[in-house]
Amino acid sequence: MDKLKVVLDEKDMPRQWYNLAADLPTPLLPPLGPDGRPVKPEMLRPVFPDNLIEQEISSKRWITIPDEIRQILALWRPSPLYRARRLEKALGTPARIYYKHEGVSPPGSHKPNTAVPQAWYNKQFGIKRLTTETGAGQWGSALAFACALIGLECKVYMVRISFDQKPFRRLMMETWGATCVPSPSNETQAGRDILAKMPDTPGSLGIAISEAIEAAVTDPTGQTRYALGSVLNHVLLHQTIIGLEAKKQLKKIGEKKVDVITACAGGGSNFAGIAFPFLADKIAGAQIDIIPVEPQSCPTMTRAPFAYDHGDTAKMTPLLAMHSLGHTFVPPAIHAGGLRYHGMAPLVSAAIQDKLVTPRAYHQLKCYESAVLWARTEGFIPAPETAHAIACVIDEARKAKEEGKEKVILFCWSGHGLMDLSGYDAYFRGKLSDFALPEEEMAKSLAAIKDLPKPPTGCIKR
């Protein structure tokens, strides 16, 4: 029998997270406050607990994972590393394709890798309740799960159109005991303001973030904080457990070198999770093609400038140095809801600036076509976000075939698509189409950031 899975024992789960900030050739630019000056850590205290702020600004290379967190992660970690032998055979490629199966977690994606530590650090800090926003529900359900196991209340502001159209993710949150309300809601000033102006708005992630932050910072007991599912440094840090495990697993089966690494990137955490531990090797001289993949319809990395911009529409967050389409950007309704964010994590953006990674964009029809080929060869049905990475894997495997090279391709299978089958339905019925963002639309949304401070040009090498 040909080996399909590399499994590790729980005791071999990594004991530290890897912090790319320690190794980036160009130091990260600081977030800026409303006054255009660097944000001081204490300014974040109403939003995040001190222990997570410490991680957010840390430049330590290795950060210890507390055993109590590892004990919860052990419910599904180490996740299996699979070899996609049936796909290889279907493509006739000499490449060896490996994937980390993050769909094995209770909520079915990589998101709980950070939801669990975030909930744990908040609990440690004496916090009783977390608020967050969610679009399609992937992140909201992960945080609801983590709060259930750790013993925190959880309040999720879910974009109204998803709340109405995707009841199953909301039901997952409720099953784990979280409260989920459609956003905009009447519970916050931000929500009420929007509803007064646009009573029939379908909502947006930007509005939901504003509501969740407001609900956290205005709690008079001071025992509520906010949690974010991607973009920030500490979130990406927690996800590096994916790549660190993959390294151990590849070593276990004697794979000495990886040639290509890919993952989809919405806010950037799933990509960072698999790629950053290998990026350290690349910085040290290894030859690896590292490819974050995004939709053509939301081309943050491939077409948007590296700029200072807000993380939310209502401009409640500090300015982050990142690739951004502008905080007012509203992407078209593609089915990969997790890839519709206007910005990209500062750490991933910095790696793009340093030419360490080479982003790529795909159209959704090609992604669904790839997802269906995957399901019919490898069995597991991928999330539409994951399908973007699969499209890239298939291209790279075909390239290896043309070149006659035995490449090793590694990617993050970020989550299953069992809650996203309506996208497959639309695809099978010919109701999906491709959409490349027109120049003039992009120019319009970029106008929102033209008066904001600019990052320094040129690289400041250490």
Place this chain on the structure above:
Amino acid sequence: MDKLKVVLDEKDMPRQWYNLAADLPTPLLPPLGPDGRPVKPEMLRPVFPDNLIEQEISSKRWITIPDEIRQILALWRPSPLYRARRLEKALGTPARIYYKHEGVSPPGSHKPNTAVPQAWYNKQFGIKRLTTETGAGQWGSALAFACALIGLECKVYMVRISFDQKPFRRLMMETWGATCVPSPSNETQAGRDILAKMPDTPGSLGIAISEAIEAAVTDPTGQTRYALGSVLNHVLLHQTIIGLEAKKQLKKIGEKKVDVITACAGGGSNFAGIAFPFLADKIAGAQIDIIPVEPQSCPTMTRAPFAYDHGDTAKMTPLLAMHSLGHTFVPPAIHAGGLRYHGMAPLVSAAIQDKLVTPRAYHQLKCYESAVLWARTEGFIPAPETAHAIACVIDEARKAKEEGKEKVILFCWSGHGLMDLSGYDAYFRGKLSDFALPEEEMAKSLAAIKDLPKPPTGCIKR
């Protein structure tokens, strides 16, 4: 850290299935044909391929699992054996609770353990196409998955009301390339007859079975066969890989004795899968409480007689010696769709007759309450069917606490509930109620079998 999962390498996957028929104290009664005489194996040839008929009637104790089947099962097998430490703690029980997590398969349940071998044996026999029926869609999606990987066409007759109300399972089947039509359909005589009489019928499993069998046996090319997801001997045989793995895993961590084994039982295959390998030990003298669990609303094992009855409403199948509520029985619409079958597998029924297992019935509200406690302690959201086993586990763990005994409880976590969240929704909103089958209703449905041949009374010991 406390160990949560016992994982086995693929090479340690069992190489043989266990056949309980070899060890039952009372020999199995033969299926009977329309003439009331034992069915000859060749009479089954239009329905099943010869290699599966051979397994169906085999009394060999061990049957080798072909390596090509093990290679596909390795996509998710050996499934992890978990210890439910958080539930133990929440209950304050001295019992150690272990569960086999069958939700890790691509379709999310134990069903592909038999779908894969059934598809493989059909393919070996030269068959091109399989037909089957499905209620809620658990079995249909498992067979669609297996056919995609093995290269067979797959046609699924799905009970119309589920087809309309549960589009996600149908979409899973379509993603794997199967064709799924609502039953009754216009494609079979059985379907057309029903539609002529009842154009608005919501359909039933009995009708769908009739259509699937008809479609298989009337294919003029002779290259179509029918596949069943439970009840029959060969189906239960394939599921014993669950219990065989569990034995290896318990041994690996030094657990010498199991005190209680439980699983839900609809047609009986999931229960048989975990229990039969241990039943062999019980027959040899071990003390184990083995408890199949069913809903109070469909009390096949706890209240129905052991009788000869048809497997389908239209009486197309042979008569099987089993506990049965009567082939016309229509159970109320409880959410555990997989537990609504009128009969029980002959092998499980025989084990009940031999007093080797002690069935139990639970109401659905208690099951949902147990499922929610499970989700909030152990993380994974169980299927409503699985919730029946969890209810039993919780009762047994509390009993162990009262008795102050360190019992070892093992059960089969047969599948996740991510496609069944509407049941949770109904539960949370107070829309579910309990329903015990009234005596007079049971008497009415049992009238359908009063003129059928009767199994001999008393035990024929070997």
